[in-house]
Amino acid sequence: MKYTKPRAILCLAGLVIAVQVLTRVTGTQYYLTQLTMAAYYALVVIGLTVLMGYAGQISIGHAGFFAIGGYLSAALTTHNLVLFADRPLVLLLDRIGILVRGQDIYGEHLITVAPWAACLLALVAAATIAFLLGIPVLKLKGHYLAMATLGFGTIIYRIALATDYFGEADGISEVPGFTLLPGIGPVPPLVVNGDFGNRVQNYYIAWGVLIIGMVLLLNLIDSRIGRALRSIHGSEEAAEAVGVDTARCKLQVFVLSAVYAALAGVLLTHYNGGLGPSEASVMKSVRYVALVAVGGMANLWGALVMGVGLTFLSLRGVFGSFDDAVFGAILILVMLFAPDGILGLQFHTLAARLKRFGAGGSHDA
Amino acid sequence: MTADLFFQYLFAGITYGIMYAIVAIGFNIIYNTTGIINFAQGEFVMLGGMIAISLLHVMPLWLAIAGAVVLTMLVGALIEILFIRWLDNPSVLRMIIITIGLSILIREAALHVWGESIRSLPYFYGNEITTITLGPVRLSPQVLWVIGVCGVVVLLLSVFFKGTPLGREMRACAANRRAAILCGINARNMVTFSFMLSAGIGALAGCVMSPITYTQYDSGTPLAIKGFTVAILGGLGNSMGAVAAGILLGIIEAYSISFVPLAFQDAISITILLIILFVRPHGLFGSGETARLKEF
Numbered sequence: 001m002k003y004t005k006p007r008a009i010l011c012l013a014g015l016v017i018a019v020q021v022l023t024r025v026t027g028t029q030y031y032l033t034q035l036t037m038a039a040y041y042a043l044v045v046i047g048l049t050v051l052m053g054y055a056g057q058i059s060i061g062h063a064g065f066f067a068i069g070g071y072l073s074a075a076l077t078t079h080n081l082v083l084f085a086d087r088p089l090v091l092l093l094d095r096i097g098i099l100v101r102g103q104d105i106y107g108e109h110l111i112t113v114a115p116w117a118a119c120l121l122a123l124v125a126a127a128t129i130a131f132l133l134g135i136p137v138l139k140l141k142g143h144y145l146a147m148a149t150l151g152f153g154t155i156i157y158r159i160a161l162a163t164d165y166f167g168e169a170d171g172i173s174e175v176p177g178f179t180l181l182p183g184i185g186p187v188p189p190l191v192v193n194g195d196f197g198n199r200v201q202n203y204y205i206a207w208g209v210l211i212i213g214m215v216l217l218l219n220l221i222d223s224r225i226g227r228a229l230r231s232i233h234g235s236e237e238a239a240e241a242v243g244v245d246t247a248r249c250k251l252q253v254f255v256l257s258a259v260y261a262a263l264a265g266v267l268l269t270h271y272n273g274g275l276g277p278s279e280a281s282v283m284k285s286v287r288y289v290a291l292v293a294v295g296g297m298a299n300l301w302g303a304l305v306m307g308v309g310l311t312f313l314s315l316r317g318v319f320g321s322f323d324d325a326v327f328g329a330i331l332i333l334v335m336l337f338a339p340d341g342i343l344g345l346q347f348h349t350l351a352a353r354l355k356r357f358g359a360g361g362s363h364d365a
Numbered sequence: 366m367t368a369d370l371f372f373q374y375l376f377a378g379i380t381y382g383i384m385y386a387i388v389a390i391g392f393n394i395i396y397n398t399t400g401i402i403n404f405a406q407g408e409f410v411m412l413g414g415m416i417a418i419s420l421l422h423v424m425p426l427w428l429a430i431a432g433a434v435v436l437t438m439l440v441g442a443l444i445e446i447l448f449i450r451w452l453d454n455p456s457v458l459r460m461i462i463i464t465i466g467l468s469i470l471i472r473e474a475a476l477h478v479w480g481e482s483i484r485s486l487p488y489f490y491g492n493e494i495t496t497i498t499l500g501p502v503r504l505s506p507q508v509l510w511v512i513g514v515c516g517v518v519v520l521l522l523s524v525f526f527k528g529t530p531l532g533r534e535m536r537a538c539a540a541n542r543r544a545a546i547l548c549g550i551n552a553r554n555m556v557t558f559s560f561m562l563s564a565g566i567g568a569l570a571g572c573v574m575s576p577i578t579y580t581q582y583d584s585g586t587p588l589a590i591k592g593f594t595v596a597i598l599g600g601l602g603n604s605m606g607a608v609a610a611g612i613l614l615g616i617i618e619a620y621s622i623s624f625v626p627l628a629f630q631d632a633i634s635i636t637i638l639l640i641i642l643f644v645r646p647h648g649l650f651g652s653g654e655t656a657r658l659k660e661f
Contacts, residue, residue, distance in 0.1 A: 058458055060465070136643040142457035143402040147593055148642050151635040154590060162628030282586065286465055293462055321477075328469030332448065335463045339456075 005218055008301070009211060016207045020200060031316075032203045038311040039206035040268040043213050045291045045307035046300055047260025050217055052289070053298035054226065055253045056233030057138060058146050060285045061153030062261045067160055067280035068129060069122045069262030070269035074172040075165055076118035077270075081111040115178040119266045126262030127255050134254040138247065150282065157280040171276030178270035180205065192270040202271060209267065210304075213260060217300055220256075229253060233298070283324055290331045296340055372502045374619045380508045380577070382615020383515045387570035388592030389599065389607035390518065391563040397539040397602045398559035401460050405444070405468035406567060407589025408475075413437045413568025414580035415475060418484045426489065430572045434565050440471075441564025445557045468585065475582040486575040507576050514573045518566055519604055535559060539602075587631060594638040600648030610649060 023029045048062050081099070084090045090111075093099050098117035102110045113121075137148045160166045167173075177193030191198060192205055220226055228249050231239035240246050269275045278284070291310060295302030310330070313319065319326040388410055395403045417433035424432065448463055455463075488495065489510050496503040526532040537545040538555045546552050571580065578584070595614055599606030614634055621633045641648070 052458075056458070058461060136639075140642060140646070143461060144597075144642055144646060146404075146461045147402070147590075147597075148639055151590065151638050155632045155635050158629060158632045162626060283469070286469065289462065289465075322473070324469055325473035328466045328473060331462055331466030332470065335459050335466065336448065336452070339459055 005222075009215055009218075012214075012304075013211060016204075016211070020203060029199060032199050034312050034315040035308075036199075036203045036206040036271060037268060037315055038308045039203075039210045040264045040271070041288075041311045042291075042304055042307035043210050043264040044261045044288050045295070045303050046210075046214060046217055047257035047264075048288050049292045049295065049297070049300055049303040050221065050229070051253050051257040052292050053296070053300075053303070054221055054233060055229040055250055057250055057254065058142075058289070059149040059254070059257070060146055060282070060289060061149035061151075061156075062257065062288050063280050063282070063284035064153040064156035065126050065130060065258040065261035066265040066284070067156050067275075067277075068126045069265030070275045070279060071160055071166050071172070071265075072122035072125055073115070073118045073178075073266040074175045074269045074275060076113040076121065077115050077178075078112065078172055078175050079165070080108075081113075082109050085111060112176070115176065115270065119178065119263075122266050123259055123262050126258050130255045130258030131251065134251045138250045138254060150285070153280070153282055153285045157277060157282065160277040160280045166277075169277060171274060171279075172269075173274035175269055175273050175275075178267070192267055194271055194273045206267070206271070209263070213263075214300065214304060221300065225249065225252070230298070286331070287327050290327045290334075293339075294330055294334045369501045372500070374623075375616060376499075376502050376504055376508065378616035378619030379612050380511055380615065381618060382595075382612035383511055383608070384570060384574045384578070384611075385588075385591045385595045385614060386599075386608045386611025387515050387518060387566060388588055389596035389611060390522065390604050391567040391570070392592055392596040393602050393604055393607060394522075394563040394566070395559050396596075398535050399449075399556050401449075401464070402593070403560075403563065404461065404464040404589065405471060405585075406563065406592060407585030407587070408468045408471040409437055409441065409564045409567030409585075410571040410574075410588050411475060411580060411582065411585035412440060412471065412564075413571030414486065414575040414584075415479050415484070415571075415582070416568070417572045418486055418575070418580065419479075421486065426487070430486075430569070433572055434568045437568035437571075438561040438565040441560040442557055444564075445560035449560075450553055450557065468589070472583055472585060479582055481582065483579050483581045484575075485579045486572060488576045489573075505577070507573075511573050511577070514569060515608070518569065519608060522566075522604060531558065590631075590638070591634055594634050594641070597638065597646070598641055598649055600650045603648070603650060606648060606650040613649075 019035065020032065023031050044062060044066055048059065051057055051059055081090050090099070093113065098114050099111055100114045102112070133152055137145065137152070140148055160171075161169060177191045177195070179189055179191045181190040183189035188201075190201065190205065192202060194202075221229070228239065228244045231242070231244055232246050232249060236246050265275075265279070291307045292303055294310070295304070295306040310327075314323055314326075317323075388406060391406050391409065392402060395401055395406075413433045416436050417429045420429035420432045444467060448467065449460075452459075488505070488507050490506040493505075495506055497506055497509070498504075524532075526536055534545070534550045535555045535558060537548065537550055538552045542552055545555075591614070595607055595611040598614060599608070599610030614637065617637065618630055618634060622630060625633065
C-alpha cells in the first residue's frame, strides 16, 4: 500500500499533463474549461467519499457547504464597501489590511475584501457551520441523518435565493480573479479566473489542488483515523467498545468534507466569475451522492475517476435535457446492481444479481 | 393583528397543515410495513394532481380523480416490484439512495411529459371567488373538501388497519416480519400493498390540494420535506399524531409570514424539523421509552 500510493499519484499527475498536451496537439483546448470545472466538483466528491464511504454517514447537504464557500467568497470580493467606508467594522478590516481598492469598469471607486481573506473567511465559516451542525446531526442515523442534512441544504438554498446580499435568483456575477501567487520577475502571477489566456494555467491549478486534496485523503484513510472511520462504518457500538471516540471522529470527518466542498466552491466561483442559487440546490447535493455511490462508496480513486468523468460529460452537455434523469438513473442502477461501485464490479456477481432480479420479477407476475 | 386576521390565518394554517398531514400519512404507511422512508412520496402527490388534470380533458372531474388515484397506485406497485421487492435485506443507506433516485426519475419524467407549466384542477365546488362565511372568516369551499377528504382517509385507514384481514396482515408485518411470515402471510405482497396504498393516498391528496396549491413537475419535493417534518413531529408511524402535528406546523407557518418574509417560510418548517430531530426524535406524541428501542 505504502509503495503503490506515490506511484498512483505520479501516474495521475502524468495523465493530467498528457491530457493537456493532447488537447494542445489536437487543437481541442476548449475541453480544458470543463476539465477544470470537473476537477473542482471532484474535490467535493472525494471529500464526501470519506464521509459517506469510509465513515458511513450520508449527507444530502454538501451543495450547501459548496455554496457557503462560493457565495461568501463571491459576495465579499464583489460588493463595494465604499458607502460603508467609515463604519468601524470596515475600518477595522482596512487596518488589518485585507481590503483592496480599485476601480470598476465605469471608473467608480471600489473597496472590496481581498480574495485570499475572503477565501479564508469562507473556509472558516464553512468549517464552523459544519462543526455546529455536526454536533447534533451526527447523532442521528439513517433516514433521520439523510433528512436532516437535506433540510440543512434546503435552508442554505432558500437563504441564497431570498437574500438581497447574495443576489437572490440572479446570484452573483463579475466576481474578480483570485491571485494565488503574485508574479515575481519573469514568472507570471498565478490567478484563478476565467480569462481565455489563463486556461492552461487554471487547468493545472485545479488539478494541482485536486491531487493535493487526494494525497491528503489517501494518507488520512491509511492512518489511525481512517481505520477508526471504517470501524464506525462496520459497527458504531463495536468501534466505541474498542475505544474509538466515534462522535469526535465523525465530526472531524464531517468538518473536513465540508471544508473540501467550500474550497471547491470558492475556487470554482472565482474561475467562473460568478455563481447562482442552483449551485446550492438539493439536486446538486444528490449529484455528489450519486458520484460517490457510482465510484464505489469507500473508494477514493473510484470517486475521483467517476467524479471527473461524469461531471465532464454532464458539463459538455452530453446528456442534454436528460441531465438530472441520467444522474437519477445512475443512482438507482448502481444501488440495485452494484452497491460496491461499478469499478469493483465482477461480471459473475452482476449476472447473479440480474438473474435474481429476473426471478423476482417473474415471481410476482 | 386584528381578531379577524387572526382567525383567517388560523384557518389557512389548518388547511395547509391538513394537506401536510395527508402526505405524512403516506410516509407512515410505508414506514410501518417496511421501515423505509420513501423519499419519492412527494412525487406521488405531484403525479396524482398531474394525471387528474390530464384525464379531465376526456372525463368528468370525479372520474378523473378516481383514475388518477388508480394509475398512481399502479405506479407505486410497479416501483415496489421493480426496484425494492427483490432486494434482500438492503441497508438503510441503499434504500435512501434508491428512493431518492426514483424521485428524480419520476420528476424528470413528469417534466418531459407535462413540461414546466403550472397547472391546477378546477375547484370542486364553485370557483376561486366562491366563499363560505364562517363567523369572522371567509373560506373557500375547497378548504372543506381538503378537511373532509383527510377526515375520511384517516377514518377509513383506521378501519382498514384494525378491521380487515388485509390490514391486520400488514400490521403483523410491521410488528414482526419473521413471525408474520411464519404465520403464512406473504410479507412481500404486504410491502407492495403498502406502496400502492401510500401512492393512492398521495395521489388523492394531490388532487384535492391542486386547486389551492397548483401542481408543477417539481412540486413534490418541498411537500415531501414538509410531510416528513410532520411525520416526525407526530411520531413516525402514528397517523393521528400526523394530523395533529400537521395542523400545528400549518398554523406556525401561517403566522410566521407576519414576522419573516414569505421566501423563508420553507426554512421555518425545516428548522422545526431539525430542532425536533435533535431534541425529540420520537416526535411530540411518541413515547420516549419505545423510542429508545428504535434506531435513530
